[in-house]
Amino acid sequence: MYLSLRPALAQRTQRRPVHSLGKVNIKRAEYKEDDGPMDSNCGCYACTRFSRAYLRHLYMVRELLAYRLNTIHNLHYFLALTHGAAQAILQGKFATFKTEVEAVHAHA
Numbered sequence: 510m511y512l513s514l515r516p517a518l519a520q521r522t523q524r525r526p527v528h529s530l531g532k533v534n535i536k537r538a539e540y541k542e543d544d545g546p547m548d549s550n551c552g553c554y555a556c557t558r559f560s561r562a563y564l565r566h567l568y569m570v571r572e573l574l575a576y577r578l579n580t581i582h583n584l585h586y587f588l589a590l591t592h593g594a595a596q597a598i599l600q601g602k603f604a605t606f607k608t609e610v611e612a613v614h615a616h617a
Contacts, residue, residue, distance in 0.1 A: 553585035
């Protein structure tokens with residue numbers, strides 16, 4: 510994961526954070542006054558300290574901090590996903606894990 514550009518590229522090419530429940534377009538007006546975290550299932554620095562409204566504001570004014578926080582979130586997400594995959598492999602349940610992850614991201 511440390512040598513991979515995927516988390517940063519996910520943010521730069523899609524301009525949105527990866528979410529545990531699918532994709533979220535943080536620029537949408539519905540998040541203008543949303544005090545909740547970007548991803549309620551995430552414990553990263555960005556999700557535990559900043560609201561969706563603030564992150565949306567940062568994106569709308571093209572503040573560089575928006576991209577940094579998004580990359581931090583994406584790194585945390587992909588590391589947790591990789592850890593989950595490793596645990597599933599060790600338990601012999603990778604097929605189930607893969608199906609669950611694909612189902613979440615298929616709707617996005």
